[in-house]
Amino acid sequence: MSIEAIALLNDPVRRGLYEYVVSRGHDVGRNEAAEAAGVQRTLAAFHLDKLVEAGLLDAVFRRPGGRGGPGAGRPAKYYRRASGEFAVSVPPRDYRTAASLLAEAVERAGLDERAEEAARARGRACSGGPEEVLRERGYEPYEEEGVLRMRNCPFHLLAEEHPVLVCSMNLALVEGVVEGTGWRARMDPAPGRCCVAVSKTNEI
Amino acid sequence: MQLAQYNIARLAAPLADAANRDFVANLDRVNALADESPGFVWRLVDEAGDGTFHPYDDHQVIVTMSVWESRQALFDFTYRSGHLEFLRRRREWFGHSEAPTIVLWWVPDGHVPTVEEGKARLELLRAQGPTPEAFTFREDFEPAAVR
Numbered sequence: 027m028s029i030e031a032i033a034l035l036n037d038p039v040r041r042g043l044y045e046y047v048v049s050r051g052h053d054v055g056r057n058e059a060a061e062a063a064g065v066q067r068t069l070a071a072f073h074l075d076k077l078v079e080a081g082l083l084d085a086v087f088r089r090p091g092g093r094g095g096p097g098a099g100r101p102a103k104y105y106r107r108a109s110g111e112f113a114v115s116v117p118p119r120d121y122r123t124a125a126s127l128l129a130e131a132v133e134r135a136g137l138d139e140r141a142e143e144a145a146r147a148r149g150r151a152c153s154g155g156p157e158e159v160l161r162e163r164g165y166e167p168y169e170e171e172g173v174l175r176m177r178n179c180p181f182h183l184l185a186e187e188h189p190v191l192v193c194s195m196n197l198a199l200v201e202g203v204v205e206g207t208g209w210r211a212r213m214d215p216a217p218g219r220c221c222v223a224v225s226k227t228n229e230i
Numbered sequence: 231m232q233l234a235q236y237n238i239a240r241l242a243a244p245l246a247d248a249a250n251r252d253f254v255a256n257l258d259r260v261n262a263l264a265d266e267s268p269g270f271v272w273r274l275v276d277e278a279g280d281g282t283f284h285p286y287d288d289h290q291v292i293v294t295m296s297v298w299e300s301r302q303a304l305f306d307f308t309y310r311s312g313h314l315e316f317l318r319r320r321r322e323w324f325g326h327s328e329a330p331t332i333v334l335w336w337v338p339d340g341h342v343p344t345v346e347e348g349k350a351r352l353e354l355l356r357a358q359g360p361t362p363e364a365f366t367f368r369e370d371f372e373p374a375a376v377r
Contacts, residue, residue: 136326187368189309194318213315217306221314 028112031080039065040073044082047074049166051177053086053104074105084108111183122183129188138191142198149202156204156224165220172227174209176220185221193221200224231373232271232339233298236348237332239324241290245282253323257282260316264296267311269303272296272342285345295348297337304334305367330355333364336373 035041046062047054060070077083087101113122132141152159157174160167165176179185185192193215200211200222208227215221243249264270273296276283282292298304307313333352337343355364362371 134328136321136328139321189314190317190320193309193314197318213318215310215312215314217310221310 029114031082031112032114034080043073047105048107053106055102055104081108081110125184133188133191141195145195145199146202149199150205152203156207159203174224179220197222231336233301233304234335234337234343236295238291238293242325250323260313263312267307269299271298335364
């Protein structure tokens, strides 16, 4: 199942459409996606629906521009990243279970602060510009009014299981990454995005 | 059905101690955040108005209790709002407990749980582990599973 879904992204058009949809902060319609990928609308629709079928994207129907009432037009199909996760490892590995067990042990023992220390040290050890490091680590950073936010939580499932431990560890990791740059990482959680925001100034 | 939550925590120092200044200073803000959260139904409000409730002989144990429209609504307030930063700093004010400190259970719409009910649900969780009658965020018991 996972391998078929991931293999779909081998097609450059599909991959381009997928990457475009997940990099937007909003649901993407067929016209917009087609234009961004530089392909015909019908071809874009075909590939987008393939991605939905595989569970990589979700499709939602709504009226364009959020209009309602008579004359608002027919509901159109919009796409967004699906919540499911796909991972393939050859040979088979299961780091997710190991992470979950370790998180449970750390939480029971009350060792959150030790986990934060380890994460901060790991963050410091990353070389390169902070934005580049965060991008490489899968955070999908984007800038909004001088604040760097992250569209993706690389620890999503683990953070759902152990939110306080994992989000605190994540904040410490990002603090380590931005240390010495004058940027400041802080908690600013909201549903559907990474819990950390980075202010690109040293003001609060 | 609606989701009820009961939580206990033991302050390392008496509430009035200077060590708890930041905790006390943030209570109104965090309580207001709960009240304004989508899916919020009800929460236990103390008579003294200091935002805490201590129904145990040990007065350093404080509790919160609330009712929400769904598990997701409670989750989003607890872990996906400004409340998370407050939780992250919990070690500054509270001791660590290996036993569960939060219990969830389903209640009929409009039911206002009593503190005794909250205490009993937490005891049930501690005695029997998670069941549809008393569980944690780690489980996903649907209201239909409740007798």
